[in-house]
Amino acid sequence: MRKGTLRQILLITDGCSNHGEDPIAMAALAKEQGITVNVIGVLDQDTIDENGLREIEGIAMAGGGVSQVVYAKQLSQTVQMVTRKAMTQTLQGVVNKELKQILGSNASLEDLPPEKRGEVMEVVDELGETVELEVLILIDTSGSMKTKLPTVKEALFDLSLSLNARIGDNQFSVFVFPGKHGNTEKVLDWTPNLESLSSVFPKLTSGGLTPTGPALREAVAFYFEKKRSLRGLISGDESYFEESSM
Amino acid sequence: MNHTLKNHLCKLSVGTVVVGKWHHHAYKIIKLLGNGANGAVxxxxxxxxxxxxxVSDSNTTILSEVNVLKRFSKVQGVALGPSLLDVDDWFDPSVNRLIPFYVMEYIRGEEFFTFIKKRGKEWIIILMLQLLSSLEKLHKEGWVFGDLKPENLLVAGMPPTIRLLDVGGTTLQGRAIKEFTxxxxxxxxxxxxxxxxxxxxxxxxAMxxxxxxxPRKFERKENARQQLSEMIQADATLRKYHKVLMKAIDGTxxxxxxxxxxxxxxxxxNDLLKKESQPPLRKTRNQRKMQRKAKxxxxxxxxxxxxxxxxxxxxxYLYGQVL
Known part of the structure; x- marks a missing residue:
């Protein structure tokens, strides 16, 4: 179990998609492939519109992840919290699955008396600390998000600060959408440290379309590609944690 | 789903009776003490x-906090946090779900800042010394409190004693801090x-x-270390602790x-300096003079x-003579 890797997509956006496939469907696709999708909605001074909110919650639910809507100012704290929460959620799913194997098909954590749950939780805690984590960060740079990008960058530094305090290894990569020549554009390939982001971020230009669905699909494809190339390299199946219902 | 449940848990009405599924103890809600991202007290x-x-919508939160509170109770003779009384699930009919909860000792006290405002700034240092003693014990056990902030400090009892609340951030040393502000x-x-x-x-x-x-919260500037150092120097109460605070800030x-x-x-x-505003050499002579006077x-x-x-x-003798 300890050798596994958690895979997440972290989508940072401020509203509704208006181009391409349904992002909720693409999030479901990601989940099918063992990738959790988390969404952070960034608010302006005023509130987010109802449709945007529904889409944000829908993507996270379909992607087996966590969603949170915040003001730009609170972004740092939220990004790390959402990521940690989703990790715990996934790991607890994994541990629950193991429990079912030990205790029988209908058993879950809630069927254990509270006194006995503590040890299970310690296992989850321990895994959360040591597991390898891959986070693909997908940033909406369309329209009004542009002014929030410096805050987003700060939040991502903060995220790597939090996650690199863990014992387990981390890999990050960053994509923005829409890209210069397509739906998405890779701005940072897999790296353990987000510090290198500073050089690529200011160059971004933002356009009008918001292709959230296609961007998610391409992110999943990027994960798939990585897995395949790894498989070719070490000719063994790389294990990863699959999200399971709790 | 999570969102509405969370809202619901922050708004349990007065008089609601929470009954445990496993241990059957009953608790009648009197009032909300506080709520945060991870539940309500x-x-x-x-x-x-x-x-x-x-109460919390997350089993995880309840369980890891219970784990910490249990460890706390093993640190004998010191009140690091509130003591743990019960852990259970409650079937809440209004959401048709099991809600995990735990019960702890109710510490009647005042929030740190409220206390300082009422009783005066001289209490800051005393309460901080108490806090450091508690932290020392906690650290010795291999833990770090993590989410240390005034809101999590309660001043209770006579003599006023500082108590730690909310163990959500308490982390084993060497791991990543679980929760912070x-x-x-x-x-x-x-x-x-x-x-x-x-x-x-x-x-x-130090913070x-x-x-x-x-009292008014401020934001970090470009050179945070210098910013904090200047603020410490500029305040009459803090100035005398400048060296110590900077060492804490630097992690020394x-x-x-x-x-x-x-x-x-x-x-x-500082007390010595206050008594005599003369330079140190003079002071010793003065002291000697005082000693002599005393002699x-x-x-x-x-x-x-x-x-x-x-x-x-x-x-x-005279009396004896007269007799």
């Missing part, structure tokens, strides 16, 4: 009297990592002291006890006692 009435009860987090200030070590808590202690003297202290010792030293150093005074008393005794003996 209520004051409740039970057979054992008043208790604090924490930016303003008190050395990572946010760019002054260290989020790996749990005793120095992480000591940084927060609490600064915040106690600058490896143990709470070291910081405590230096704070005490700074406190008394002289001692001599006079001695003489007086001898004279009194002699007089008394003489009077006795």
């Amino acid at each position: 209520y004051l409740a009435e039970s057979k054992r009297g008043l208790v604090a009860i924490k 930016e303003f008190y987090d050395r990572g946010y200030w760019g002054l260290g990592s989020r790996k749990a070590d005793p120095a992480y808590d000591l940084f927060a202690v 609490i002291m600064i915040h106690a003297c600058y 202290y490896k143990q709470a006890i070291e910081m405590k010792r230096d704070l005490v030293a700074a406190l008394h150093h 002289k005074r001692g001599g006079i008393v001695e003489t007086a006692v001898i004279v009194a005794t002699l007089l008394f003996a003489y009077v006795l």
Whole structure:
């Protein structure tokens, strides 16, 4: 179990998609492939519109992840919290699955008396600390998000600060959408440290379309590609944690 | 789903009776004590009297906090956090779900800042020294408190004693801090990592002291270290602790006890300076003079006692003569 890797997509956006496939469907696709999708909605001074909110919650639910809507100012704290929460959620799913194997098909954590749950939780805690984590960060740079990008960058530094305090290894990569020549554009390939982001971020230009669905699909494809190339390299199946219902 | 459930848990109405599924204890909600991202704490009435009860939509939160509270209770003879009384699930009919909760001792007290405002700034240092003693014990057990902030400090009892609340951030040393608040987090200030070590808590202690003297919250600037250093220098209460606070901010202290010792030293150093505003050399001469004066005074008393005794003996003698 300890050798596994958690895979997440972290989508940072401020509203509704208006181009391409349904992002909720693409999030479901990601989940099918063992990738959790988390969404952070960034608010302006005023509130987010109802449709945007529904889409944000829908993507996270379909992607087996966590969603949170915040003001730009609170972004740092939220990004790390959402990521940690989703990790715990996934790991607890994994541990629950193991429990079912030990205790029988209908058993879950809630069927254990509270006194006995503590040890299970310690296992989850321990895994959360040591597991390898891959986070693909997908940033909406369309329209009004542009002014929030410096805050987003700060939040991502903060995220790597939090996650690199863990014992387990981390890999990050960053994509923005829409890209210069397509739906998405890779701005940072897999790296353990987000510090290198500073050089690529200011160059971004933002356009009008918001292709959230296609961007998610391409992110999943990027994960798939990585897995395949790894498989070719070490000719063994790389294990990863699959999200399971709790 | 999570969102509405969370809202619901923050708004349990007064009089709601929470009954445990496993242990069947009943708790009647009296009022909301506080709520955060991970749940809500209520004051409740039970057979054992008043208790604090924490409900959450997340089993994980409840379980890891219970784990920490259990460890706390093993640290004997010191009240690090509230003691744990019960852990259970409650079937809430209005959401048709099992809600995990735990019950702890209700600590009647005042929030740190409220207390300082009422009783005066001189309490800051005393309460911080108490806090450092508690932290020392916690660190010795291999833990770091993590989310150390005034809201999690309660001043209770007579004599006023500081108590730690909300163990959600308590982390084993060497791991990543579980929960924190930016303003008190050395990572946010760019002054260290989020790996749990005793120095992480000591940084927060320094920030609490600064915040106690600058009630309005401020934001970090380009050079955070210099910014904090200047703020400490500019405040009359903090100035005397400048060296100690900067050492805590830089993460120089490896143990709470070291910081405590230096704070005490700074406190008394200041008292000496206050008494005599003359330079140190003069001061020693002055002290010597005072000592001499004291000696002289001692001599006079001695003489007086001898004279009194002699007089008394003489009077006795005269009395004897008369008889």
